[in-house]
Amino acid sequence: MEEFSRQLHGKKVLRRFDSLDIESSTVPGRQGHGIPEGWSVVLHLAFQSIGIVYGDIGTSPLYVYASTFSNGIKHNDDILGVLSLIFYTLTLIPLVKYVFIVLQANDNGEGGQFALYSLICRDAKVGLIPNQQAAEDDQEVSNFQLELPSSRHELIASRVKSKLESSQFAKFFLLLATMLGTAMVIGDGVLTPCISVLSAVGGIKRATSAVTDDMIVWISVAILIFLFMIQRFGTDKVGYTFAPIICVWFAFIGGIGLFNFIKFDPTVVKALNPKYIVQYFQRNKTEAWVSLGGTVLAITGAEALFADVGHFTVRSIQISMCSVTYPALILAYAGQASFLRKHNHLVKDAFFESIPDPLYSPTFVLAILATIVASQAMISGTFSMVQQSLSLDCFPRVKIVHTSAKYEGQVYIPEVNYLLMLACIGVTLGFRSTAKIGNAYGIAVVFVMALTSAFLVLIMIMIWKSHILLIVSYVLVIGTLELLYLSSVLYKFDQGGYLPLAFAAVLMSIMYIWNDVHRRKYFYELNNKVSLEKLNEIGAADTKFCRLPGLALFYSELVQGIPPIFKHYVANVPAMHSTIVFVSIKSLPISKVAVEERFLFRRVELKDQNVFRCVVRYGYTDRPQEQEPLEEMLVERLKEFIVDDFWFAQSKLNDVENDGESLDAGLVNEDVKHVDEEEVEREIEGLDEAWRAGVVHLIGENEVVAGKGAGIGKRFLINYAYNFLRKNLSQTENVFDNIPRKRMLKVGMIYEL
Structure with missing residues (x-):
C-alpha cells in the first residue's frame, strides 16, 4: 500500500x-526476443545452429543419387547433368531463397508458416482467427486507408491489400494455405525419420552380406521406437549437445567428397556449366523429368532454416550455412559424382560404397548418429508447429509439456509423439525402401516450399514494397524451379506420393473442424x-x-x-x-x-x-x-x-482547467x-x-451442439466431428x-x- x-x-x-488493442502492430514489446548481435554470440549461435538446423539437409547425400537414378545410370554424362541440377538447386533454393530472402520475413524472430501468416495479418485485415478481433473501442483501420501512396510500388501494395481485405474467399484461402503448409511440415516430421534412419542403417550391408533387407527394416524400426521414447526427456537439447557430431559429419562427407573428386574424376567440375542439364533432358526426356523427384531430396530440410530461426539469429544461420553446410554438401555431391563416373553399377549404395575403407566404420557410426539428430530435430520442430497451431486456435487443445525452463523450443506433446511414432513405423514397414519413401518425401518438401514462396510474394508486394522487377525475377527463377519440381513429384502420386497428401488431408480436416467450431463459439458469445x-x-x-x-x-x-x-x-x-x-x-x-x-x-x-x-x-x-x-x-x-x-x-x-479557450465543461x-x-x-x-x-x-x-434446423453438414461438423475430437484428445488449457x-x-x- x-x-x-x-x-x-x-x-x-x-x-x-x-x-483493448489486442492486435495492433504498434503494441510495445513486440520486438521479438532479440538475441544480442555481438560477434562472439553470433558465432556461438552459428555453431549451435549446425546441430538443430542442418541435420535433415546434411543427411540427404545418403540417398539422393540412389533416388534419382532409381533405374540405374544409362549414360555417363547423365551424372554431370544431375550434379549440375543438384548444384543449382542447392544454390538457388536453400542459399539464395531461404538464407538471403526468406529469413528476412521472420515474425519478430520467429519463422514458419504461421509466422508468415501472422505477418500478413498484421499488415492487412485478413485474419479469420477470433483472437485477432479488436475491442469495441478500437478504431484502428488498415494502413492503406491512412497512407497516401507516394510511389508506384506503394500503389500496387495498397491495391493488393485492398483486394485481400475485401475478399472473404481470399481470407479463407490464406488460412487454409497456412494450415496446408503446417500439415505438410508435420508430415515431413513423419517421413524424415523413416528415410534418414533407413538409409543410414542400410550402410551395414557393405560390412556384411549376412544382413538382409528385412533385418535392416526391423533395425530401423527399433531405432525409431527408441527415438520417440526419449522425446519425453526434452530431446530438443540433443540438437545443441550434438552440434559437434553434425560438424564432424560435415567434415567427413566434405573431406571424403574432396578425396573422391581428386581420385576418380576431377572433370566433374564441368557440371558448373548448365548445358549439361539441357543435354540430360534431351537424352532422357520424360525419365529426366521424373528423376527430378529424386534430385529435390537434396534440399530436404531447407524449410528448417526458416522454421528454426527463432532459436538463433538470421546472421548466425547465414554464417553457418555459407561457411560449413553449403561447401560440405557441394563437395559431398561432387565426390559421389566422381566416384559414380567410374562405378556406374554402384549407384544404389553410392554413399557408403564411395567411402574409403579405413573411414567406413566411423562414417557409418556418424551416419547413424546424424540421422538420429536430424530425425529428433524434425520431431521437435513438429511439436513446435503444433504448439503454434494450438495457440492460434487451429488445433485441438492437446497436452503440451515444456521440458526445459531455459530453452523455449523444448516442448513435448504426448499424443502427437505417439501418433508420429505409429505413423513412422507404419511407413517404414509398408514401404521398406528409401526409393518409395523418397517419392512421398519429395511432395511434402516441395509443397511447403511453394507455399512459402506464395506467402513471400505477398510480403514482398504489401510489406516490403519491393521493385516489381525483383518480384518478377523471383517468380520466374525460384517459382518456376519449384513448380517444375512439384510437377515431377506429383507424377509419382501413385508410387507413394499420395502419403503426405493423405497426412495433410487428415491434419487439415482436424485443424479446420477445430478452428471453424471455435470461431462459431466465439461469435455465439459475441452475439x-x-x-x-x-x-x-x-x-x-x-x-x-x-x-x-x-x-x-x-x-x-x-x-x-x-x-x-x-x-x-x-x-x-x-x-x-x-x-x-x-x-x-x-x-x-x-x-x-x-x-x-x-x-x-x-x-x-x-x-x-x-x-x-x-x-x-x-x-x-x-x-x-x-x-x-x-x-x-x-x-x-x-x-x-x-x-x-x-x-x-x-x-x-x-x-481543461489550464486551457484558455472556451470549452464545454460537459466534455x-x-x-x-x-x-x-x-x-x-x-x-x-x-x-x-x-x-x-x-x-x-x-x-x-461449454457443451456445443448444432442449433435447431441446422443442416446435415453442420450437424455432422459440430455434433460428431468436433465433439469426437474434444472427447478423444486429452484437453488441457x-x-x-x-x-x-x-x-x-x-x-x-x-x-x-
Missing part, C-alpha cells in the same frame, strides 16, 4: 490503454453478450443479490461486452462479489509479449460495483504456466492500473472532477480486502495451468450454434 501511495504523490509517466444496460439492471437489483466479499474472475474469449457466462451464473447463483474482473486470455500471432505489456485493463461502468475488464496476452512462444501465478500478477497490475487511471483523469482535468466527466487521492487509496484497499477474502476463478464449461485448482469453478452452458 505504501508503494502505491508513493506513486500517487510522486511524478509518474503515464501509459493508459483506452482501448449473446450482456449489454451494460442489462448489467446495470443486475447491479441495481440489491434485493435479489447478496454481496459477497472477495474477487471473482470470469474467463471468456470476449474482449467486447460482458460474456454470457456472467448472465448464466447470476441467473442461478444470486450473489455478486465485491470486485469482479472479466478476463480474456489471448494467444496473439506473435512470438512474445513483454511481461509489462501482458495485461490490459478497462473499467466497466456498473453502478456501485468495482468491475473491470482485462485482456491477458501471450505470444505463441510464451509459456503461461511458468510465469508468476496469474492471479497475483493480475492483482498487482490492476493496482497499477487504478493509479494510472487516477493520474490520467487528473491530467485530463488539468488540461469532462463529472466523476473525474471529484476524484481525489483518498478515493484511489480506498479503492486499492478494497481490492486488497477482496484479495484477502478469497479469489474464485469462474471458467465456462495451458493458460490455466497457473490457476490454483482449488479456487477454480466451472460454469456449465450449452451453446446451440
Whole structure:
C-alpha cells in the first residue's frame, strides 16, 4: 500500500490503454526476443545452429543419387547433368531463397508458416482467427486507408491489400494455405525419420552380406521406437549437445567428397556449366523429368532454416550455412559424382560404397548418429508447429509439456509423439525402401516450399514494397524451379506420393473442424453478450443479490461486452462479489509479449460495483504456466492500473482547467472532477480486502451442439466431428495451468450454434 501511495504523490509517466488493442502492430514489446548481435554470440549461435538446423539437409547425400537414378545410370554424362541440377538447386533454393530472402520475413524472430501468416495479418485485415478481433473501442483501420501512396510500388501494395481485405474467399484461402503448409511440415516430421534412419542403417550391408533387407527394416524400426521414447526427456537439447557430431559429419562427407573428386574424376567440375542439364533432358526426356523427384531430396530440410530461426539469429544461420553446410554438401555431391563416373553399377549404395575403407566404420557410426539428430530435430520442430497451431486456435487443445525452463523450443506433446511414432513405423514397414519413401518425401518438401514462396510474394508486394522487377525475377527463377519440381513429384502420386497428401488431408480436416467450431463459439458469445444496460439492471437489483466479499474472475474469449457466462451464473447463483474482473486470455500471432505489456485493463461502468475488464496476452512462444501465478500478477497490475487511471483523469482535468479557450465543461466527466487521492487509496484497499477474502476463478464449461434446423453438414461438423475430437484428445488449457485448482469453478452452458 505504501508503494502505491508513493506513486500517487510522486511524478509518474503515464501509459493508459483506452482501448483493448489486442492486435495492433504498434503494441510495445513486440520486438521479438532479440538475441544480442555481438560477434562472439553470433558465432556461438552459428555453431549451435549446425546441430538443430542442418541435420535433415546434411543427411540427404545418403540417398539422393540412389533416388534419382532409381533405374540405374544409362549414360555417363547423365551424372554431370544431375550434379549440375543438384548444384543449382542447392544454390538457388536453400542459399539464395531461404538464407538471403526468406529469413528476412521472420515474425519478430520467429519463422514458419504461421509466422508468415501472422505477418500478413498484421499488415492487412485478413485474419479469420477470433483472437485477432479488436475491442469495441478500437478504431484502428488498415494502413492503406491512412497512407497516401507516394510511389508506384506503394500503389500496387495498397491495391493488393485492398483486394485481400475485401475478399472473404481470399481470407479463407490464406488460412487454409497456412494450415496446408503446417500439415505438410508435420508430415515431413513423419517421413524424415523413416528415410534418414533407413538409409543410414542400410550402410551395414557393405560390412556384411549376412544382413538382409528385412533385418535392416526391423533395425530401423527399433531405432525409431527408441527415438520417440526419449522425446519425453526434452530431446530438443540433443540438437545443441550434438552440434559437434553434425560438424564432424560435415567434415567427413566434405573431406571424403574432396578425396573422391581428386581420385576418380576431377572433370566433374564441368557440371558448373548448365548445358549439361539441357543435354540430360534431351537424352532422357520424360525419365529426366521424373528423376527430378529424386534430385529435390537434396534440399530436404531447407524449410528448417526458416522454421528454426527463432532459436538463433538470421546472421548466425547465414554464417553457418555459407561457411560449413553449403561447401560440405557441394563437395559431398561432387565426390559421389566422381566416384559414380567410374562405378556406374554402384549407384544404389553410392554413399557408403564411395567411402574409403579405413573411414567406413566411423562414417557409418556418424551416419547413424546424424540421422538420429536430424530425425529428433524434425520431431521437435513438429511439436513446435503444433504448439503454434494450438495457440492460434487451429488445433485441438492437446497436452503440451515444456521440458526445459531455459530453452523455449523444448516442448513435448504426448499424443502427437505417439501418433508420429505409429505413423513412422507404419511407413517404414509398408514401404521398406528409401526409393518409395523418397517419392512421398519429395511432395511434402516441395509443397511447403511453394507455399512459402506464395506467402513471400505477398510480403514482398504489401510489406516490403519491393521493385516489381525483383518480384518478377523471383517468380520466374525460384517459382518456376519449384513448380517444375512439384510437377515431377506429383507424377509419382501413385508410387507413394499420395502419403503426405493423405497426412495433410487428415491434419487439415482436424485443424479446420477445430478452428471453424471455435470461431462459431466465439461469435455465439459475441452475439449473446450482456449489454451494460442489462448489467446495470443486475447491479441495481440489491434485493435479489447478496454481496459477497472477495474477487471473482470470469474467463471468456470476449474482449467486447460482458460474456454470457456472467448472465448464466447470476441467473442461478444470486450473489455478486465485491470486485469482479472479466478476463480474456489471448494467444496473439506473435512470438512474445513483454511481461509489462501482458495485461490490459478497462473499467466497466456498473453502478456501485468495482468491475473491470482485462485482456491477458501471450505470444505463441510464451509459456503461461511458468510465469508468476496469474492471479497475483493480475492483482498487482490492476493496482497499477487504478493509479494510472487516477493520474490520467487528473491530467485530463488539468488540461481543461489550464486551457484558455472556451470549452464545454460537459466534455469532462463529472466523476473525474471529484476524484481525489483518498478515493484511489480506498479503492486499492478494497481490492486488497477482496484479495484477502478469497479469489474464485469462474471458467465456462461449454457443451456445443448444432442449433435447431441446422443442416446435415453442420450437424455432422459440430455434433460428431468436433465433439469426437474434444472427447478423444486429452484437453488441457495451458493458460490455466497457473490457476490454483482449488479456487477454480466451472460454469456449465450449452451453446446451440
